[in-house]
Amino acid sequence: MVGIVIVSHSWKIAEGVCDLAREMAQGHEGIIPAGGLEDGSTGTDTAKIADAITEADTGDGVVILADIGSAIMSAESAIEILEDEGRGINAVIADAPVVEGAVCAAVEAAGGGSVDSVLAAAEESREALKL
């Protein structure tokens, strides 16, 4: 099953989005938060993201959703570090809103989707109108 990593400056946001996505995608174990710094302060931590990617991967790849500012650069750095270590994990970043994207990605992943289809599901959530 394709893993999902939620990167946020806030650990509460990352944990909360994961809780929501797990509820929408019953049975998906690989939805992993990577929020905040080790000391609990606000920010993004490349090492924490790399660990979350490793934990989320079962061999089918990982789709990452990230929030504002440094989150994307930190996620890109994490992917590069894993590549440099030769870990061979197919990890990609979705260009999508975190909450909506995570829910859509989780549902697609739980249904057996590939990295490409999970990524597409996350990114399609950008187009969803609310009103």
Next chain:
Amino acid sequence: MPSGIYECISLIAERIADNKDFLTELDREIGDSDHGINMSRGFTAVMEKLSPDESDIGAVLKKTGMTLLSKVGGASGPLYGTAYMEAGKLTVGKTDITTEDMKSILEAAIAGIQKRGKAVKGEKTMLDSLIPASESFNKKIAEGADMVTGLEAACESAREGVEYTKTIIATKGRASYLGERSIGHQDPGATSALITLEAIRDCMKG
């Protein structure tokens, strides 16, 4: 090198700590008031990870980069982290560096920052001090200058680069939200890059 790599990173960490409030104040004007705090937190963590007997320049630079990636928290983490990591790749096993090595280190650090930040010169970022610094260094050593003379020229150009950031509009990062209102303020990242270069220069003077 008159001082070892440990002493060099220590001096950078010390200068960043000394300028913590100054960098944060610059960032308060056009950003999110955290550059000094974030950089200082990052380098405090770096100094906790390094030991004075480490002399492999590449290993120390990589450890510095990995720690900044993890502990800084803001955008300067992946940017400086990548810069140090890329410089570290070129210097594995070295305990001393030539002017040619320094040329490659500066160029690799800049390439790393550009790759990560997808920025070019003229966008009010750390590249506006680093790129002129690297160009001046290369010009000086091509004329036969030694390391310290090259770095003096690099710092002079970096300082001019910081001044130049006062005249331009930010198009990257949080400061870009301000548009024309970012004019008149010097870029915090360009400033911390200048502080870093000055520390390297002073370290090379011994």
